[in-house]
Amino acid sequence: MRRLLRSWFVVAVVVVISGGSNVVAREAGLNTFGGKQASPVAVTVIRRFGAALRVAPSSDARVKKMLGCGAYLQVISGNAGWYYVRYTDSVTPTTSGWVGQARVGAANTPLAVICANAVTFQIGQHVYTKVASGCLSLRVTPSRSAVYHSCVSNYHDYVIVNGPLGVGQDDWFQVTSASTGIGWALAQYLRPY
Numbered sequence: 265m266r267r268l269l270r271s272w273f274v275v276a277v278v279v280v281i282s283g284g285s286n287v288v289a290r291e292a293g294l295n296t297f298g299g300k301q302a303s304p305v306a307v308t309v310i311r312r313f314g315a316a317l318r319v320a321p322s323s324d325a326r327v328k329k330m331l332g333c334g335a336y337l338q339v340i341s342g343n344a345g346w347y348y349v350r351y352t353d354s355v356t357p358t359t360s361g362w363v364g365q366a367r368v369g370a371a372n373t374p375l376a377v378i379c380a381n382a383v384t385f386q387i388g389q390h391v392y393t394k395v396a397s398g399c400l401s402l403r404v405t406p407s408r409s410a411v412y413h414s415c416v417s418n419y420h421d422y423v424i425v426n427g428p429l430g431v432g433q434d435d436w437f438q439v440t441s442a443s444t445g446i447g448w449a450l451a452q453y454l455r456p457y
Contacts (some may be wrong), residue, residue: 269343280373303342303364307349307363309335310411313428313435313451314384317359322348323429325351328361333382334375337363366430385424385437393420402447406436414444 288385309315315414318325321343331337331340337349345365352358385391393400399415407428420441427437428451 266273266448274355288304288431290378303347304337304370305339307337307347307368308371308373308375308377309333309337309367309424310369311367311374311428311430311435312379312382313437314382314439315363316426316428317349317351317361317363319361321362322349323364323426327387327426328359329356330386331363333379336371337368364430367428370437383451385427385454385456387424387426389424390422390457391437391439392418392457393422393453394455395416395453400453401438402444402449403436404447405450406431406438408434408450410448412443413447416441416444420444422454427451430452 269296309331310333311456312333314330314335314401316327317329318327320326331351335351335353337347337351339347339349340349340360342365343362347365348360348366349363350358350360365444369406393416399417400420402414402416403412406427420439422439422444425438425440427447427448428435429448430436436448437451437454438446439449439454440446
């Protein structure tokens with residue numbers, strides 16, 4: 265009997281403690297998702313080149329929509345570096361998908377400076393290259409130290425295939441053209457037509 269009471273007491277303490285943390289998390293503006301790690305209730309895209317809303321929590325997953333810098337997203341759940349979010353704007357109906365946590369910040373982030381020179385490229389959009397001198401490297405992977413198989417001059421026409429992916433302070437887009445094939449280019453050297 266004593267062992268049964270002690271077990272019941274331990275279970276009651278665990279329930280009270282975990283329930284209490286959920287209350288604290290909700291009061292702080294966080295979702296707990298059934299006792300899992302707390303996530304914010306809402307986030308905002310804080311990267312100059314936006315964020316991809318994907319069908320699955322992977323940078324290889326199909327992009328549903330490219331979200332611009334400053335987009336407000338309601339967080340539904342989280343999963344190892346990704347948030348499952350709901351997005352609504354005046355143009356498109358409400359849509360849900362996965363966004364990388366590194367591309368978003370607190371919903372109340374001041375955006376005036378962050379989004380001042382924001383650019384949003386959509387999948388399938390044509391862009392052209394523009395560098396101050398030399399040529400723009402088309403890399404095998406999104407990294408300045410990755411092997412490159414092409415170096416194109418200014419005004420080379422590319423089509424956006426994937427991205428943006430952040431590596432350090434850099435944003436990269438996967439692009440393709442008939443003469444170069446597919447690869448990764450630094451976002452700061454791509455311009456919309």
